[in-house]
Amino acid sequence: MHITQPQAMPRRARKLVPLLLALAVSHAYADTTIPDGADGQKGSLPGAAGTAGTAAADLALSGTLASLATALPVTGGQGGSGGNGAKPGNGLPGGDAGAGAAGSNVRVDLSGVLPQANLPSLAVRGGAGGWAGRAGTGGQGARAGAGGNGILNADLTASGRTASTSLSLSASGGDTGYSAGGGSEPAGNGLAALTLRDASSAGLAVEVYSAGGSGSTVATASPADMAGTGSARADVTAAGALTVKNYARGGIGAQNTVGNGGKGGSATAISNATTTSTTALLTSIARADGGSGGSARGLGNVAGEGGTAQGSASATRTSGNLSVELEVLGGAGGSGALGAHGGRGGSVTVVDAVRGSTTSGKVSLVQNAYSGRGGNIDEGERTVAGRSGDATSKLTTTDSTASAVSASVQAVSGNGGDARGASGKGGGSGAAHAELVLTTTAAGASAQGTAEAVSGKAGASSWRPVPGAASYPGNATARATVRGVSSAVARATAIRGQGLDRPGVRDSSQAFARAEAAGAASATAEGGLARAEAIGGTGTTRAFANGYIEASAYSSATGAASNSAEAVGRNIVVARSVSTGTGGIVVETQASKSAGSITIATSANVGGTLHGHEEPTLWDRSYAHATATPDAESLAAVLAGSPEVAASLAKGQVVGVGTMGMYARPLETDASTMSASFQFTTMHAGYLTLGLVDAQASDAGFGDLSLTLTNHGTELFSRHFGSLTDAQLFFSDSTVGLGLLDAGAQDLRLTADFGMVASGAFSFRYALGVSPVPEPQTWLLTLFGTAVLAARLRRRKV
Numbered sequence: 001m002h003i004t005q006p007q008a009m010p011r012r013a014r015k016l017v018p019l020l021l022a023l024a025v026s027h028a029y030a031d032t033t034i035p036d037g038a039d040g041q042k043g044s045l046p047g048a049a050g051t052a053g054t055a056a057a058d059l060a061l062s063g064t065l066a067s068l069a070t071a072l073p074v075t076g077g078q079g080g081s082g083g084n085g086a087k088p089g090n091g092l093p094g095g096d097a098g099a100g101a102a103g104s105n106v107r108v109d110l111s112g113v114l115p116q117a118n119l120p121s122l123a124v125r126g127g128a129g130g131w132a133g134r135a136g137t138g139g140q141g142a143r144a145g146a147g148g149n150g151i152l153n154a155d156l157t158a159s160g161r162t163a164s165t166s167l168s169l170s171a172s173g174g175d176t177g178y179s180a181g182g183g184s185e186p187a188g189n190g191l192a193a194l195t196l197r198d199a200s201s202a203g204l205a206v207e208v209y210s211a212g213g214s215g216s217t218v219a220t221a222s223p224a225d226m227a228g229t230g231s232a233r234a235d236v237t238a239a240g241a242l243t244v245k246n247y248a249r250g251g252i253g254a255q256n257t258v259g260n261g262g263k264g265g266s267a268t269a270i271s272n273a274t275t276t277s278t279t280a281l282l283t284s285i286a287r288a289d290g291g292s293g294g295s296a297r298g299l300g301n302v303a304g305e306g307g308t309a310q311g312s313a314s315a316t317r318t319s320g321n322l323s324v325e326l327e328v329l330g331g332a333g334g335s336g337a338l339g340a341h342g343g344r345g346g347s348v349t350v351v352d353a354v355r356g357s358t359t360s361g362k363v364s365l366v367q368n369a370y371s372g373r374g375g376n377i378d379e380g381e382r383t384v385a386g387r388s389g390d391a392t393s394k395l396t397t398t399d400s401t402a403s404a405v406s407a408s409v410q411a412v413s414g415n416g417g418d419a420r421g422a423s424g425k426g427g428g429s430g431a432a433h434a435e436l437v438l439t440t441t442a443a444g445a446s447a448q449g450t451a452e453a454v455s456g457k458a459g460a461s462s463w464r465p466v467p468g469a470a471s472y473p474g475n476a477t478a479r480a481t482v483r484g485v486s487s488a489v490a491r492a493t494a495i496r497g498q499g500l501d502r503p504g505v506r507d508s509s510q511a512f513a514r515a516e517a518a519g520a521a522s523a524t525a526e527g528g529l530a531r532a533e534a535i536g537g538t539g540t541t542r543a544f545a546n547g548y549i550e551a552s553a554y555s556s557a558t559g560a561a562s563n564s565a566e567a568v569g570r571n572i573v574v575a576r577s578v579s580t581g582t583g584g585i586v587v588e589t590q591a592s593k594s595a596g597s598i599t600i601a602t603s604a605n606v607g608g609t610l611h612g613h614e615e616p617t618l619w620d621r622s623y624a625h626a627t628a629t630p631d632a633e634s635l636a637a638v639l640a641g642s643p644e645v646a647a648s649l650a651k652g653q654v655v656g657v658g659t660m661g662m663y664a665r666p667l668e669t670d671a672s673t674m675s676a677s678f679q680f681t682t683m684h685a686g687y688l689t690l691g692l693v694d695a696q697a698s699d700a701g702f703g704d705l706s707l708t709l710t711n712h713g714t715e716l717f718s719r720h721f722g723s724l725t726d727a728q729l730f731f732s733d734s735t736v737g738l739g740l741l742d743a744g745a746q747d748l749r750l751t752a753d754f755g756m757v758a759s760g761a762f763s764f765r766y767a768l769g770v771s772p773v774p775e776p777q778t779w780l781l782t783l784f785g786t787a788v789l790a791a792r793l794r795r796r797k798v
Contacts, residue, residue, distance in 0.1 A: 075125050076127030187251050290329065630654060
């Protein structure tokens with residue numbers, strides 16, 4: 001339906017338009033366009049003011065969907081423009097400008113059953129505000145008209161439809177009018193909301209969109225926060241495959257030619273999706289974008305701040321897989337010119353805003369937050385570009401029914417604004433913080449989680465920056481804690497943007513990852529300061545930390561499971577692995593270095609893999625591997641080339657076998673410390689033997705080596721090797737008897753301090769064994785046999 005109306009329609013007649021339209025809609029919907037408001041009149045005599053424009057009529061529609069065309073756009077009319085003020089004359093200044101009028105507010109409320117025909121595209125838009133007139137010379141400017149609100153509410157049902165269908169809704173607010181000599185009224189808000197219950201369609205795709213109106217150009221010393229908000233929501237239940245997408249956008253802030261820029265509009269998006277199907281696809285997506293701030297001009301003024309954004313998304317089903325995604329973006333700060341400062345980017349924070357529920361199947365959750373970048377500046381002396389907003393994404397979720405859950409949180413702050421003038425300071429970047437705590441408790445469930453935080457780079461400063469001023473990037477912090485049953489995978493990545501460190505303060509990215517499971521566990525952390533912890537059970541367990549300042553990795557597992565930790569860093573680097581077995585057996589390895597770039601690796605297990613010498617690579621590396629109570633076949637393979645050690649250890653039980661080594665490409669002296677401990681209990685006293693299996697060396701970089709063995713901290717053996725030759729001779733199929741161990745708990749620790757003076761590598765393998773003390777009868781027989789043999793020898797000499 002298209003309604004036309006002459007500009008001169010009387011006010012009383014205009015008031016009847018919404019009622020007439022509503023009556024018509026009760027029969028059928030058609031395209032609807034609301035006429036614009038009438039423009040104001042120009043001042044007729046010198047010095048006379050222009051008259052104000054007339055507001056466009058509002059529209060409210062309400063009805064059922066007994067019949068519906070394939071499209072229903074409803075567009076509000078624009079408010080009438082104000083008349084121009086007359087020119088000066090007869091000793092009078094120019095006339096004042098006439099104000100612009102408001103655009104139409106449009107509201108549509110729909111209900112009922114969807115038709116069997118193709119589903120429609122429903123759209124409403126509020127009318128734009130009228131422009132303010134121009135004042136005559138010396139006259140006063142006027143305000144531009146407000147944008148109208150656009151609102152669409154739909155509460156619908158569907159049945160008897162078997163084919164896949166789609167439905168889209170859109171609601172937008174109108175923009176404000178333009179004013180060359182004044183401010184404006186607010187822009188219109190956009191709101192779109194859908195409730196839909198579909199009991200039969202094989203597939204359903206729903207999109208809901210909303211946008212706030214934008215501010216126009218104004219000239220006012222007053223704040224110009226005129227942007228509209230966008231809000232989109234969908235609550236959909238279906239019987240088949242279902243995809244729900246919601247998108248909301250805030251309007252752009254007003255541009256101000258003589259004052260501060262307007263703030264960008266906020267945005268909210270909410271998506272809730274449910275299906276009764278146990279096999280079909282289920283996806284729920286929500287995205288909200290804050291509007292950009294408006295620009296500013298003039299010395300000391302400030303451009304508008306970017307708008308904020310928020311939202312949530314959920315998906316629910318009784319069985320089967322599902323996917324939930326939420327993304328929120330802060331608006332960019334407005335730009336500054338002619339001495340105005342840049343606007344700050346919009347900050348965003350989302351906490352526990354995604355949710356998925358299924359009694360079996362896989363759940364995928366994504367929650368991302370991106371802050372707006374700072375506004376740029378140019379053509380100004382001693383001005384400052386905008387700082388980007390802060391970004392925070394935090395999610396704590398526990399699932400007791402799904403077979404597998406994956407979750408990802410991301411926080412990214414925008415870049416600081418750039419200074420492009422002769423003397424200006426670039427904007428700093430905001431902080432980024434991502435934190436995930438994911439727990440699954442269903443029998444056999446697996447869990448996988450990722451936290452990523454990235455701070456933007458600091459804005460570029462001009463070639464002649466503000467004295468004493470510097471732009472700094474924000475910190476980035478990422479934490480991921482993941483607890484599963486059969487397996488757990490945790491990954492944390494923190495990246496700090498480019499820029500200078502604050503004086504006296506070490507700004508750095510920090511990453512922490514921890515994975516816990518009764519089966520396999522894997523944790524990876526990467527950042528300036530990185531720590532990874534993997535707490536596994538009977539499955540493969542690995543921790544990896546990569547820190548360009550400090551790195552720490554810790555792994556813990558049970559029995560023969562593969563269990564390793566690796567840390568890569570430039571300063572303090574530590575790796576540690578612990579494994580427990582039956583009967584109170586515990587084996588632990590640790591390696592560390594306090595300066596210089598290096599990779600540290602450890603592994604520990606009770607039974608299972610025996611590690612040999614590692615081949616040198618191009619990178620510095622230290623390692624300590626140990627296996628407690630190795631099986632006979634693996635032990636025989638290790639000792640095949642060391643018959644003396646094999647013979648000595650064959651008399652008792654082998655407590656543990658291990659390898660320690662270091663290879664380096666240092667420019668100066670390099671050092672590293674590694675250790676291995678074996679905790680166990682002896683039922684009877686026994687003799688302790690240290691077997692030196694073999695050694696491997698390359699190049700001539702060996703400096704020295706100190707080797708120490710303790711039991712409960714008491715030194716049993718210590719030796720220092722000042723040359724490669726001495727070390728190689730010692731670690732060459734030989735044994736060292738270390739005396740008697742009393743019955744009870746033992747805690748043996750072997751520590752090696754490596755020193756390298758040039759490029760090279762050195763490593764050694766060792767074994768620890770405990771042999772029983774002979775019984776008294778054995779001693780008596782031995783003494784008797786010795787005495788008989790001695791007597792026979794004496795007789796022969798006689």
